[in-house]
Amino acid sequence: MSDTYKLRLIDTHAGGDVSRIVIGGIAPLPGATVRGQMEYLRDQADGLRRLLLEEPYGIPEMSVDLIVPPSDPETRAGYIIMEVMGYPIYSGSNTICTATALLEAGLVAKAEGRQRFMLEAPAGRVQIEAEIRAGVVESITCEGLPSYVDTHQASVDVPGIGEVIYSVAYSGGFYALVDAASLGFALVREEERRLAECAHAVVEAIRAGHSFSHYTLGDVGPLPFLHFMGPVEKIADQAYRSRSATYVHPGVICRSTTGTGTSARLALMRHEGLVEAGASLETVSLRDTRFTGTITACRREAHAEVVENTITGRAFVLAHSEIVINADDPLVDLRQLRHVLDAG
Known part of the structure; x- marks a missing residue:
């Protein structure tokens, strides 16, 4: 029987740019900070980025955001941004999508009206302000990096x-x-x-x-x-x-x-x-x-x-899904991925 693994995803888009949020299926990564976890993923497990942005699972126009534990106790979650060109330390559209997904999935509890919380990107802490009306996330305002x-x-x-x-x-x-x-x-x-x-x-x-x-x-x-x-x-x-x-x-x-x-x-x-x-x-x-x-x-x-x-x-949720990764699939390369997949 072949090895199979599953990833839990929330697909979103902000302004038309699709961000695939990975909320389950990846084992804890080494690294004292989100930046350290990103560097490990980039250097030792780039197979996740390639799997979800290349055929048969994805396309280069998409982005991937992996939810990870934050190192900053004042932040609610960490996230690692993956795009076709690599691992940017920050992205506005990915941050908007990630914040929306966390709220819509209940990983950050919603509060009616204007709600503030912080996330941890590889670039550091990011202040989020969500506008929520009748339980709907109508907009996300996030800090941009100093430019x-x-x-x-x-x-x-x-x-x-x-x-x-x-x-x-x-x-x-x-x-x-x-x-x-x-x-x-x-x-x-x-x-x-x-x-x-x-x-x-x-x-x-x-x-x-x-x-x-x-x-x-x-x-x-x-x-x-x-x-x-x-x-x-x-x-x-x-x-x-x-x-x-x-x-x-x-x-x-x-x-x-x-x-x-x-x-x-x-x-x-x-x-x-x-x-x-x-x-x-x-x-x-x-x-x-x-x-x-x-x-x-x-x-x-x-x-x-x-x-x-x-x-x-504003971001919109497109799908909640679970994808199956089959080790026998000739289009799947697990060499830089298997060791971070959660077998449980």
């Missing part, structure tokens, strides 16, 4: 495209930020494939000539992301709106505008003197889904002007 502009208005020659003007901001990962109209895009859904192809070419060209280092974290890897920026519309005092699209991997434009992409955009707007603390930006995706970023504070640190921010969005 800043590393490079402003640089240029790169991109084969097949020509000169591209870009800025680079850090918001949990480094983002190239480019003006969509300057590259001929209106940021509509019909452009999705061309946007992905263009973004890949621009990111590769920037990576070929430049590397980026966080002022405290140091080397966090090569530039992974690109955020296309549409025109900014003022919709109220200190409130703005802009169409946006975020590239995360060859062939993949996120269905949402992404939380970290929105944070990066806020950092650039602040760097350019367009907004102050208290300002908000609603980013609108190719599918007309929306996140709202708000600057909560600005401060000077080292050689960077750092923007503290929050991201607000």
Whole structure:
């Protein structure tokens, strides 16, 4: 009889980006913190990420969040973020999805009205504010990572495209930020494939000539992301709106505008003197889904002007499920997975 294992999942989406929340089936991981557990999973058990993001179980456009014990006694749960490009230490859409899943599954008890609690990401503690009406999670507001502009208005020659003007901001990962109209895009859904192809070419060209280092974290890897920026519309005092699209991997434009992409955009707007603390930006995706970023504070640190921010969005539960992993399946590779599966 073949070995089989089961994982318990809650599938969710925020702004169209699907996050698969793993709530059971994985044994306790080594590591004194959520960051330490993430590093163990990344280095010793990457099979979980690959299993749930590759065929036959998943697709590269999805994300996975593994619920783990937190190390901080003030937090309610820990979570490890897994995406096709690896293990980001933070993600806005994944945090919104994880918080919603924990509430909807009863792992964090719901309280009517505005409810605050903290989670522990690999990046550290994350303050969550849930808006709950008639027992329904209507929105999640989560802290974004402190964001800043590393490079402003640089240029790169991109084969097949020509000169591209870009800025680079850090918001949990480094983002190239480019003006969509300057590259001929209106940021509509019909452009999705061309946007992905263009973004890949621009990111590769920037990576070929430049590397980026966080002022405290140091080397966090090569530039992974690109955020296309549409025109900014003022919709109220200190409130703005802009169409946006975020590239995360060859062939993949996120269905949402992404939380970290929105944070990066806020950092650039602040760097350019367009907004102050208290300002908000609603980013609108190719599918007309929306996140709202708000600057909560600005401060000077080292050689960077750092923007503290929050991201607000809504997630929906798609499914509660249990998947079966069969060791005899030729499409399943358990070599980097079996030792962390819970046999019980």
